[in-house]
Amino acid sequence: MYSEKVMHMFKGCRREEMAPHIYTVAQTAYRAMLMNRQDQSIVLLGSSGSGKTASCQHLVQYLATIAGTSGNKVFSVEKWQALYTVLEAFGNSPTIMNGNATRFSQILSLDFDQAGQVSSASVQTMLLEKLRVARRPSSEATFNVFYYLLACGDSTLRTELHFNHLAENNIFGIVPLSKPEEKQKAAQQFSKLQAAMKVLGISPDEQKACWFILAAIYHLGAAGATKAGRKQFARHEWAQKAAYLLGCSLEELSSAIFKHQPKGSLQRSTSFRQGPEENSSGDATGPKLSALECVEGMASGLYSELFTLLVSLVNRALKSSQNSLCSMMIVDTPGFQNPELGGSARGASFEELCHNYTQDRLQALFHERTFVQELERYKEENVELAFDDLEPAGVDSVAVVDQASHQALVRSLARPEESRGLLWLLEEEAVVPGGTDEALVERLFSYYGPQEGDKKGQSPLLRSSKPHHFLLGHSHNTNWVEYNVEGWRNYAKQNPAMQNAPRLLQDSQKKIISNLFAGRAGSAMVLSGSIAGLEGGSQLALRRATSMRKTFTTGVAAVKKKSLCIQIKLQVDALIDTIRKSKVHFVHCLLPVAEGWVGEPRSASSRRVSSSSELDLPPGEHCEAGLLPLDIALLRSQIRGSRLLDALRMYRQGGPFSSFPLTPPVLPFLPWPVSLPFLASFPALAGLSPLPRFLPCPGQSLSPSSPPSLEPSLFFPTPVPFSCPGPTLSIPSDGRAG
Numbered sequence: 001m002y003s004e005k006v007m008h009m010f011k012g013c014r015r016e017e018m019a020p021h022i023y024t025v026a027q028t029a030y031r032a033m034l035m036n037r038q039d040q041s042i043v044l045l046g047s048s049g050s051g052k053t054a055s056c057q058h059l060v061q062y063l064a065t066i067a068g069t070s071g072n073k074v075f076s077v078e079k080w081q082a083l084y085t086v087l088e089a090f091g092n093s094p095t096i097m098n099g100n101a102t103r104f105s106q107i108l109s110l111d112f113d114q115a116g117q118v119s120s121a122s123v124q125t126m127l128l129e130k131l132r133v134a135r136r137p138s139s140e141a142t143f144n145v146f147y148y149l150l151a152c153g154d155s156t157l158r159t160e161l162h163f164n165h166l167a168e169n170n171i172f173g174i175v176p177l178s179k180p181e182e183k184q185k186a187a188q189q190f191s192k193l194q195a196a197m198k199v200l201g202i203s204p205d206e207q208k209a210c211w212f213i214l215a216a217i218y219h220l221g222a223a224g225a226t227k228a229g230r231k232q233f234a235r236h237e238w239a240q241k242a243a244y245l246l247g248c249s250l251e252e253l254s255s256a257i258f259k260h261q262p263k264g265s266l267q268r269s270t271s272f273r274q275g276p277e278e279n280s281s282g283d284a285t286g287p288k289l290s291a292l293e294c295v296e297g298m299a300s301g302l303y304s305e306l307f308t309l310l311v312s313l314v315n316r317a318l319k320s321s322q323n324s325l326c327s328m329m330i331v332d333t334p335g336f337q338n339p340e341l342g343g344s345a346r347g348a349s350f351e352e353l354c355h356n357y358t359q360d361r362l363q364a365l366f367h368e369r370t371f372v373q374e375l376e377r378y379k380e381e382n383v384e385l386a387f388d389d390l391e392p393a394g395v396d397s398v399a400v401v402d403q404a405s406h407q408a409l410v411r412s413l414a415r416p417e418e419s420r421g422l423l424w425l426l427e428e429e430a431v432v433p434g435g436t437d438e439a440l441v442e443r444l445f446s447y448y449g450p451q452e453g454d455k456k457g458q459s460p461l462l463r464s465s466k467p468h469h470f471l472l473g474h475s476h477n478t479n480w481v482e483y484n485v486e487g488w489r490n491y492a493k494q495n496p497a498m499q500n501a502p503r504l505l506q507d508s509q510k511k512i513i514s515n516l517f518a519g520r521a522g523s524a525m526v527l528s529g530s531i532a533g534l535e536g537g538s539q540l541a542l543r544r545a546t547s548m549r550k551t552f553t554t555g556v557a558a559v560k561k562k563s564l565c566i567q568i569k570l571q572v573d574a575l576i577d578t579i580r581k582s583k584v585h586f587v588h589c590l591l592p593v594a595e596g597w598v599g600e601p602r603s604a605s606s607r608r609v610s611s612s613s614e615l616d617l618p619p620g621e622h623c624e625a626g627l628l629p630l631d632i633a634l635l636r637s638q639i640r641g642s643r644l645l646d647a648l649r650m651y652r653q654g655g656p657f658s659s660f661p662l663t664p665p666v667l668p669f670l671p672w673p674v675s676l677p678f679l680a681s682f683p684a685l686a687g688l689s690p691l692p693r694f695l696p697c698p699g700q701s702l703s704p705s706s707p708p709s710l711e712p713s714l715f716f717p718t719p720v721p722f723s724c725p726g727p728t729l730s731i732p733s734d735g736r737a738g
Contacts, residue, residue: 002058004065011066022055022587026062029585033326034116039582041329045362046589047479047638048335048355049098055587056108056332057084063110063328068117074320075110075121082196083123083314089145089193090307091125093132096140096342097594103143103351104128104307105333105358105571107578111324111540120320122541124533125311126571127333127358129351130304133217134172134296137339137349142174143303148193149214150176151186160208161215162241171292172221172299200317209512213306213505216245217299225291231258232291246302247508256500257298258291293490294497301501308532309516315533315541324540329582331575333358336474338481341594341634347469347484350491353422356474356481357401358572363475363642364398365576366586370647385653396460397474400448402569419447423565430492437468437485444470475641492565530567531574544578590638593631 010023014031018024029040042059044052060080073079088100095101105127113119133142141147150163158164166176177183197207219242224234232254233239243253289297336359337352339345348356378385403421420428425443429435450459462471468486473479505517534545639645 002061007062007065010062022058023062025585025587026059027066029328029583030063030067030116032583033112033328036583037326039327039329041331041579041582041584042587043331043362043365043579043584044333044587044589045359045366045642046335047097047341047591048095048101048337049594050335050589050591052335052587052589053102053332055589056330059330060084060108060110064118067110067112074318074322075118078199079317080121082199083318085193085196086200086310086314087123087125089148089189090143090310091128093136093143094141095337096137096339096344097337100144102332102334103132105575106331107544107575108330108332109541109544110328110330112326112328113322114325119322119324120541121318122315122533122544123311123318124531124544125307126531126575127354127568128304128307128532130300130307131296132351133174133303134221134299136173137344137346139344142172144189145193145214146174146218147177147186148190149211150174150218151183152190153187157208157211161211161245162219163215167219167222167235167238169224170218170221171224171295172217174218174221200314202313202317205512206313206516209510209516210306210310212245212510212513213302216242217302219245220295220299223295225295227291231294233295246504247510247513248504253504256504257294257497289493289495289497293495297495297497298501298504301495301498302505304498305502305505305517311532312535315535319541327540327544327582329578331362331579333362333575335359335589335591336479336481338479340482341591343594347464347466347486348481349484350488352481353401353472353483354568356472357398357568358575360398360401360474361572361576365579365584367643369584370586370643371650374650387650387653396448396477397472400444400460400472402572423569426488426492426565427563430489435489437487437489440485440489441468441470475638476643478637478641492563494564530571547574547578547581588642588644590635591631592635593629594634 006021007023010018010021010027013027015024015028018027025042029042032038033040044055046052061077064075064077064080087106088102091104092100092102095103104125107124109122109124110118111120111122129136133146136142149161150166152158152163177186194207219238222235223239223242226232226234236250239253240250243250246253248256334355337348337355339348339352375385375387399419399421401421402423403419404424422444425440429440429443445461445463448459448461450462460473460477462473462480464471464482466482466484469482469484471480471482474481502517505513508514508517
């Protein structure tokens with residue numbers, strides 16, 4: 001189904017000539033880019049585990065195979081496979097909904113030259129769950145690369161990493177796999193990862209630096225932290241191993257984590273006298289963090305810097321100095337997260353809220369491009385369309401999360417126009433003395449909770465029977481997710497240990513580490529820990545990077561750029577702004593049945609098709625029992641939430657282009673300012689038949705200043721070059737006519 005032979009079946013085809021397939025989307029976008037010389041974007045939407053990343057890989061494979069690359073082979077099939085191997089190892093982990101879930105958002109950009117070949121490529125990443133390395137929901141795992149490294153069979157490397165004797169306890173929950181078959185598979189994956197990094201031009205020393213940092217994070221988890229009294233490591237022998245791998249002394253590591261005065265830094269003049277127990281921030285004005293939170297901050301900071309470095313090394317292998325004309329951007333983000341679908345009773349986490357918020361923003365963009373802009377165009381052209389007005393899908397849940405206000409801190413209930421979203425409330429409650437989780441939830445409901453007179457299901461926010469919990473309706477209130485806000489206020493607090501991680505790596509006594517991170521401090525500090533891959537290896541990549549940086553330096557971003565919560569919104573803003581500047585193609589991925597990462601479907605809600613009669617198959621066709629597990633209610637909910645049926649209704653009422661020019665009786669009734677320019681624009685559309693030939697009436701000649709009369713009897717299918725005056729109707733290249 002995804003072989004190279006199948007790819008060549010789609011190569012060069014028009015849209016109406018292709019069957020429904022992921023390659024159809026790739027070919028349609030590629031053809032539109034060549035015909036219109038316009039940047040294209042392919043955005044994948046859907047729930048976690050619905051196949052977005054797999055579809056993304058098929059899209060890239062098709063473009064790399066069919067379009068080909070320039071003479072420098074900058075983006076060969078071997079390189080893109082190596083790219084996904086590296087990103088999957090460092091950015092994926094098992095979750096309750098997906099056995100190999102992507103835990104970051106990415107934009108993979110392919111730049112094409114005049115000949116339509118790939119001239120360069122780059123990847124930008126954002127919204128990485130960096131805290132997952134130290135803390136994550138119960139029954140979930142850390143990033144894949146840790147299990148690969150712990151299963152490494154190279155005795156020399158294990159000795160260098162101090163892995164010959166592993167700790168019995170690890171506060172980060174990073175433990176080696178227990179089953180022999182799992183260990184063997186992880187060891188094979190580590191060898192595959194090393195080979196992929198070699199393909200991408202990552203040298204052995206650069207690889208070793210990555211393994212040192214990962215091993216140091218593991219040993220930090222083994223070192224632990226004291227629960228009371230003076231903030232320090234619980235087991236100094238493991239902390240000594242971490243310090244050795246990072247290339248610093250134990251005192252320097254301890255100071256960077258607990259005292260927050262890294263080597264070479266100046267003590268703040270505003271610091272106050274310490275009490276008997278050290279303030280974890282190094283001064284009384286900073287956040288009061290526990291010893292455990294300090295160690296977690298250092299671990300997540302180290303992993304964030306390592307991930308950013310890897311993206312830079314990947315882009316180094318994909319960059320090229322060749323001129324590029326247009327770009328194809330493939331956007332892959334974590335899907336909708338709902339622990340209840342995985343059979344868990346826990347509330348969703350803050351990271352899961354961020355991923356759901358991103359999906360809502362992308363679905364709102366789909367609604368805008370599919371409905372709002374089309375209806376506005378029909379209105380401008382005075383075309384009556386029997387289509388009910390639609391509210392933007394997800395706009396309510398988006399406002400609950402990110403709506404801003406010009407008001408300062410206000411503790412009392414505010415007027416509706418002063419409402420602020422959850423991200424802003426988190427920042428306020430984190431700095432207000434005495435802020436609590438209860439106050440956060442109450443303020444949120446005072447702004448967005450159900451009001452008197454509201455119809456059932458009208459409000460996007462509902463109360464839960466559990467304390468510190470609330471329910472938020474995503475996808476037009478078809479996907480209700482229960483969140484637990486306990487501990488969320490810590491996400492708005494600056495963790496100095498996390499901020500000290502870059503300096504610790506830059507000042508490392510190990511040259512293989514310091515050489516990699518030297519000079520990185522001066523590059524866009526405002527984006528530190530936010531968006532990776534902004535170095536730019538081509539002119540188009542530099543242009544995209546400049547556009548993203550503007551998102552962080554204009555408007556409210558100029559004031560709130562250091563706010564950890566507001567950075568979430570700014571990253572998604574940068575993602576949406578980048579997509580808006582291109583022609584967007586959407587791919588909706590549906591989850592057939594909710595199943596956990598252990599591969600066990602939920603028996604309570606899943607419906608397993610057991611006979612062909614349940615599918616209403618045509619006579620003579622059958623389906624073997626048990627081969628097609630479907631959760632019908634879940635599928636219906638996803639289809640309603642994505643507004644796919646409404647999009648099909650809009651498509652049907654508009655009518656396809658392919659049948660329009662083959663109906664001559666309609667032509668004489670079209671007014672001149674619309675009909676002729678309308679038809680003259682057909683050749684510029686990708687995947688359409690050539691413009692039919694119009695012959696002039698007797699005594700009339702074709703000229704730019706004298707439009708011909710349209711006679712049905714003079715309609716022929718022979719294409720001829722044609723130009724005409726007057727306004728040209730704007731028509732999308734997706735096969736519809738207004």
